[in-house]
Amino acid sequence: MATAKGQRRSTIYDIATATGTSPATVSMVLNGTWQRYRISEATATRILDAARTIGYNVNMKARGLRLARSGLAGMIMPHYRNRFFAGLSETFEAGARARGFCPMVVSTQRKPETEREVVERLLSHQVEFLFIVGVANPDPLNELCSAANIPCVNIDLPGANAPSVVTDNQGGARMLTDILLDKIAAPDPSFHFLGGVAGEYATEERIAGFSQALASRGIALPETHIHRCGYWPPTARQSIEHLHDKLGGLPAGLFINSITAFEGAVQFFRALPPQAFEGRFIGCFDWDPFAAFLPFPVTMLRQNVEAMIEQGFSYIENYRAGDHPLTKVPPQLGPSHVKVPA
Template identity: 60%
Template sequence: MARSNPGRKSTIYDIAKATGSSTAAVSMVLNGTWARYRIKEETANRILASAQQLGYNVNMKARGLRLSRSGLAGMILPHYRNRFFAGLAETFEDHARSRGLCPIVVSTQRDPSVEVSVTETLVSQRVELLFIAGVLDPTPLNAMCSAAGVPCINVDLPGEAAPSVVSDNRGGARALTDVLIDKMRARGDAPEGLIFLGGVANEYATEMRIAGFRDAFEGRQIQPASDAVECFGYDASSARQALARRYERAGRLPAGLLMNSITAFEGLVQFASRLPRDAWQSTVVGCFDWDPFGAHLPFEVTMMRQDVEKIISEAFALADTYDANATGANPLVIVPTGFGPMSGEDDPAIETA
């Protein structure tokens, strides 16, 4: 198709007339937003081809949309600051590459506006799938992916609008609490002195871990202390402050501590490092997270490990069967946790002394 008047620049009205499309549809294709408005790929291809034939200056964003396989696989996650999220990212990259995909991993620092912006960008680049990890409310992100026909899987924190894969937070926390209670009793300490510190109130993972903590007490027909649970986020500085308050009131560390993340556990290590060595030995410590440095600390710590390999494998399995038009509840896959090596790893046991 040649221009009817070589001296005149083509407009979106010319493209609309040539393709039998509305000017709105042409505009959406040319500015790269066609997918979120459910414009068919065939229509978008026809508009782009017509724009090129008419000599219209298609912007790079629209030109990059080939509407076929992009070869890209996306993942967003809060940060890389602990082994769990770093492990998710690394394992995701390995699995994506094994499928011939180029992985794109972006940290969003738990900022909802950044989560939306990054998701919009990845969807506009036609990622073939998107894993959304550690997002408190993934619903708007799931909706964007669904509108564009992009398979979307929630990882670590579930959502009702897409399939999800999470750790067995409740079962893992109960198992960890049981171990800590047994250790406290073996030392002659009352289990009512066990404290759960860290996490975000009303967040799925934290609430499930608190439920598991309470399940362990209920199973033994005992009650935790009224102030046994304290949620202050996951950061080390808040953990230090919470421990300082309790230490000032009691004159010692709590007899038992279950730290609800490796970053909160780092706050404990920072605080305890200022205390006399015997103070370190005065408490039983557990952490719902894992890092090998725990084996080198001057006090005993029992760590609960999440199975990163299994989580990512299950997420890809869900992506393979993803159906944006499916009705009914989306699947929720719960992956067991454990104290030992996961998925064939040969690391030493997680429980360290």
């Protein structure tokens, strides 16, 4: 709020800077919802005192106060094609609305140039914070947010320049591989890993957990048993078809890195006879309830989108510039597969 002609209006970002809190926290204090989100009375008092000092109207019901902020909460994500990303989006939208914000969610199709363009556009619309989901290199986007004094948090894939919340990919992969190993009778089973991108954080963490579980049973993992074929279903289908032809059948154990790669594998599996799956065990690091209707058993992990988004909001509400913690959220074992009678 200006005190003399020509002076810039004070904003919630000025209050956030003055009090060492986030704009989101300032907004919740000024609109009277701070107690609902467990913001301490001491923090609320500090924010209100700072608001009075710079001439901000602290009447919680005042219309003019609400117009001093955009009320927009932003999220970018790769796409909506699987339950994981769709679940993150839906949970984020519900969480943003519950906190008094209007959510804006935009897909970027994993294109860095689109990611940057969308973030710049969202910042120009004065979003109050931004969730950056599934971006392989979020650091440049984190820097854009920092330059605009807008809090952000990375979800799914971590970055060095903002708080990050990711699935415990390594721990989950060990758990899933151990479950598959417990089902296989062969003393030295042939295990293969399918899907993902070389050098990507989630892929390499899952490969590490997969390898550790095998090593703990005395099973070596040749590099030729790792097939980083990406996430696109047609490519995954080609990769599993090639592996099947090379081995003369499916391997005893197959770890599939994502639901989109699994989709491609299922397209190939449809051409196989039921006996092709006898003594073969398949796991997927993702979850879809429709897998229960497949004519072969599959063990799936469900990433805990609710816990991930809640932790993301916690980081935003307690944001500190220069503080970039990382939280790993354990995945959950999906419901047991029940084979549908023929």
